Amino acid sequence: MTIKEAEKQIIQEFSVYDDWLDKYNFLVEMGKSLPMIDPEYQTDTYLISGCQSKVWLYARLSDGKVIFTADSDAIITKGIISLLIRVFSGQAPDDILHADLTFIDQIGLKENLSPNRSNGLVSMIKQMKLYAQVFKMKQG
Amino acid sequence: MFLSFPIDRVRADFPILHQQVYKRPLVYFDNAASTQKPVQVIDAIRRYYEQDNCNIHRGVHYLSVKATEAFEETRKEIREFINARDTREIIFTKGTTESLNLVASSFGKRYIRPGDEVIATIMEHHSNFVPWQQMCLECGATLRVAGIDDRGMLNVGELFGMISEKTRMITLTHVSNVLGTINPVKEIIAEAHKHGIPVLIDGAQGISHLPVDVQDMDCDFYCFSGHKMYGPMGIGVLYGKEKCLEELPPYQMGGEMIKEVYVDHTTFNELPFKFEAGTPNVEGVAGLRAALHYLNELGMDNIMDYEASLLKYATEKLAGIEGVRFYGTSDWKASLISFLIGKIHPYDVGMIIDKMGIAVRTGHHCAMPLMDYLHIPGTVRASFAFYNTMEEIDWMALAVAKAKKMLE
Structure with a gap:
């Protein structure tokens, strides 16, 4: 599945909810089901510090694809992380680097990415792309 | 009732x-972050720009005199609002943060030497913490911090125990912006003064909730912001006892705060102007005046x-x-x-x-x-x-x- 296809799938899933409450309920459930990051990576080295919620992100390269795992101390942040991981994990570094994510805006959760939310998500996307950049360089 | x-x-x-x-x-x-503004404040700002806008002080023309009068009248009203002794003790600043930085910086330059101590509390807002911490680091002094109990009340005994001959200043908040605790500032000030130590009160959260009487409290400095008391953003006040302010060096240099400028030296203006460099926030003062009227009326x-x-x-x-x-x-x-x-x-x-x-x-x-x-x-x-x-x-x-x- 390409990044675009994964985005499309998420948009479809969210399209059944027109009420904010259902949308956030769905997000919270996804947050709860997100596999936890391996405790060895839940350290300051892998911490992306927002002003309010914390995000831990780890990535490795496997068969030319970037595998992401992440966690957060806030469940809504975690829900959004799970979406970002669905979209980016298992993709090639170059595809991640060139992706222009639109799904968060389209499912009506754009406010979560506004800088004043201070939840570390904007930094998380930057960090995911940075990992992709590093892996791309390593691949030569 | x-x-x-x-x-x-x-x-x-x-x-x-x-x-x-x-x-x-x-x-x-x-509301602890910022209060909303009544229509009276919004109108006052609009009216200022429609009818009175002008740079204040020194101008000889009609508008300048009118704007200056309104500005200085507000200073008098603030003096009354907090019951300061003299209008020279009322300095207009950008807000509490600037008021606190002003005192920490000027007080540090004038009084703090290596080995000295400043006492604060664990419930301080960063604005009343970081300026003192950084000043102490620069001067080789120590910032000591009094703790709180299970209910979020200041350990006054612990604070008193920190007072020594090294203590140069005690700085604490009137009301905690996190815990809501109203500190027993009068008691702390009285004890500090027995040792000849000045006390600064961060009034950012106090001013909109409590009647403030700086003479009764006997604090040496009291700082607050307009925007947390239903006035505009970007305007605030530093109250300081006249003798305290007289002894502090200026904080920022520029127009208005000077008396005479020569190529090789400058003499500084009197209080309160010594601490009001540059064109002040006249619009903010107009709005703050309307906010004061509103609070006084209620x-x-x-x-x-x-x-x-x-x-x-x-x-x-x-x-x-x-x-x-x-x-x-x-x-x-x-x-x-x-x-x-x-x-x-x-x-x-x-x-x-x-x-x-x-x-x-x-x-x-x-x-x-x-x-x-x-x-x-x-x-x-x-x-x-x-x-x-x-x-x-x-x-x-x-x-x-x-x-x-x-x-x-």
């Missing part, structure tokens, strides 16, 4: 409150009574939700509540109740040393103003219960 508080008339004065967010009536409980005692009833009601309502823990349960509290629910992150609670139209603040509230002390990432803080209602509190309690159900 609060029963006769003119809540409907008051609410009608605040245009911003009459809007819907996410299709719900806005409930604004973020009466600080009436405001205090009404807000106490809001606090009591909100505390009872939230206490009815299982798992809610309060941070700050002093008997002497301003109208704000910090809380957490079970293991739920404050950010999540804030996000969910925002969708129900309720504006609260979540996070560390610019008090990271306090969060570390309490071993929490932050709190949810609902802070009330005199335009809030019991019905709004009912709605918040419902929203918090709903958020809890979703997030647990």
Whole structure:
């Protein structure tokens, strides 16, 4: 599945909810089901510090694809992380680097990415792309 | 008594409150961050630019004289509002932060030497913490920090125990922006003065909730912001006893603060102008004046009574939700509540109740040393103003219960 296809799938899933409450309920459930990051990576080295919620992100390269795992101390942040991981994990570094994510805006959760939310998500996307950049360089 | 508080008339004065967010009536409980402005303040600013705008002081023409008079009249009204002895003791600043930086910087230059100590408390806002911390680091001095008890009340005994011949200044908040605790400032000031130590009071959270009498309190400095007392942003006040201010060197250099300038040296203006370099925020002062009139008309005692009833009601309502823990349960509290629910992150609670139209603040509230002390990432803080209602509190309690159900 390409990044675009994964985005499309998420948009479809969210399209059944027109009420904010259902949308956030769905997000919270996804947050709860997100596999936890391996405790060895839940350290300051892998911490992306927002002003309010914390995000831990780890990535490795496997068969030319970037595998992401992440966690957060806030469940809504975690829900959004799970979406970002669905979209980016298992993709090639170059595809991640060139992706222009639109799904968060389209499912009506754009406010979560506004800088004043201070939840570390904007930094998380930057960090995911940075990992992709590093892996791309390593691949030569 | 609060029963006769003119809540409907008051609410009608605040245009911003009459809007819907996410299709719900806005409930604004973020007043400790900034209060909303009555139409009287908004009109005063508009009127200033329509009729009076001009650079003040020194101008000989009609508008300049008129604008200067209004500006200086406001200084007198602020003097009355906090019962300062003299208008020379009222310095206009950008806000509490600038007032605090001014004192920390000028006081440090004049008085602090290596080995000296400044005493603060663990409940200080970063604004009354970092300027002192950094000044102490620069001067080779030590910032000592008094702690709090289980109810969020200052350990006054601990603070008194820190006083020594090395102590040069005690700086503390009147009201904690996280815990709501009203500190026994008068008692602390009296003890400090026995040792000849000046005391600064950060009044950012005190000024809008309590009648402030700086002569009765006997503080040496008192700082506050216009925007937390229903006035505009970007204007604030530093009160300092005349003898204290006289001895401090200027903070910023520029126009207005000088007396005579020569190629090789400068003599400085008198108080209060010595500390008011550059063109001041005349618009802000005009708005602040209208805010003062508004508060005076309502009466600080009436405001205090009404807000106490809001606090009591909100505390009872939230206490009815299982798992809610309060941070700050002093008997002497301003109208704000910090809380957490079970293991739920404050950010999540804030996000969910925002969708129900309720504006609260979540996070560390610019008090990271306090969060570390309490071993929490932050709190949810609902802070009330005199335009809030019991019905709004009912709605918040419902929203918090709903958020809890979703997030647990």
